[in-house]
Amino acid sequence: MADEVDYHQKKRDIRRQYRALTSETQKNRHELINPESTAGLHDVLDRANRLFDDVKLFKGTREAAMDSAFLVIASSLGKQSAQKLHTDLVMFDPREYVEKLKTYLSGRSLENTENRNITVEAWRNLGKEARLHFRKAPASHSLLGSFGHDQPKKDRQIIRKKDKEIVPTAVPKQLTSVVQSHQEVTTEEVGKIMAILQQYTNCSEGSEVDPVSFFEFVINPQSFGQTIENIFYVSFLVKDGHVKVELDGDGLPVIFPCEPYKEGQSRQAVGKKQFMFSLTMEKWREIIEVMGLEEPLIPTRDE
Structure with a gap:
């Protein structure tokens, strides 16, 4: 500490x-x-x-x-x-620079000709000399496709212009099953969490509901990621009116099951309230330490 x-x-x-x-x-x-x-x-x-x-x-x-x-x-x-530096004493003359560069590339030749013989080797030597004064940046390379480019490609059906025979092209299959599967998993986990909450709050016919601490219920001391998932699933129950969140005498949130509101059940207007809170890993560890949490109320799910 x-x-x-x-x-x-x-x-x-x-x-x-x-x-x-x-x-x-x-x-x-x-x-x-x-x-x-x-x-x-x-x-x-x-x-x-x-x-x-x-x-x-x-x-x-x-x-x-x-x-x-x-x-x-x-x-x-x-x-x-x-x-603010004074550079009046040192002036850059581009013509003088070009003349010196031509002299260097021609091997310090003093020939007064317009077209001096500059070899490829001279350009290489100039590059080697200039490279000493610059830091070379790493070159970038494109991926040029996906990682699975070694897999054989399926033959595509094309339109034969010679025979004027139109063959229908292959249409990619829509991945609706993935979305449906995700929704089914979410619905299943929400139902499991509702059953767990009813168990810990002694929710049965004719018995008084005993609220449970919100943080104690959703916090998983073994996994920060599953803590966020638990809060996500509980938010569906609160949104649909199956779960109610209130503050206890100490100002801490508690959670317990309730009956969803039905239209016409009350004459008074029923308003909906939303609130957001941030949960970082530091706050997650602090809550675990302060509340002394060791085992999660919601069992850890398999990844």
Whole structure:
């Protein structure tokens, strides 16, 4: 537990240092873009690099986003500083550059001719020389089809123009069975969860319903993915009116079966309410630890 507290405290310290560094950089931006004092910008980047080492160590996404935002500011300052450089003493003459390039490619020849003999080997040597000053980016390659391209293709029926015989082409089969299968599985799982809820709430004729904690019912301490699936299935029961969600005396949600509302059952208008909540893996682990959950009320399903 102490290690976890130190872990979160260290991440908070990193975010605090990033905010201080960003604020200081924005405040001293006029001094940092001065070309005559580039050491200030270098010091700021060195501090950011040392902070990023801690970001890589603790693998923090929020801290990485703050580092990216700071780099945007630093790159803008570097651009402004470069634009203020005085380049009047060094002028680029394209004609002089071309003449020097022709001289290099012709083997330092001093012949004063318009068309010098430039060999293919000379171009290769120029490429090797220039390659030392650039980082080569990896080339991208297209997949050129699916992974199963080695399988033999079925012969397609075509229209024979010579005999003017029209043969019907093959029509791909619609995958309606997949959709139907998914709906059937969802309906089956919703029914199972309803039966489990009735069992834990002692729901029978003539007996009082005993609500169960919503989180205790849907949380699967063994699988975060199945916890999300349980919430998904329960939402169907709530939507159709078979299950009701209320808050207990402590303000925590409880769940229990109920009879669906029928049209004309009440004279008062019955409104529908919806609510959404986010459940991250950190909150999932925190709920398991606080409530002391060990075994799921909804059995773990086979993948």
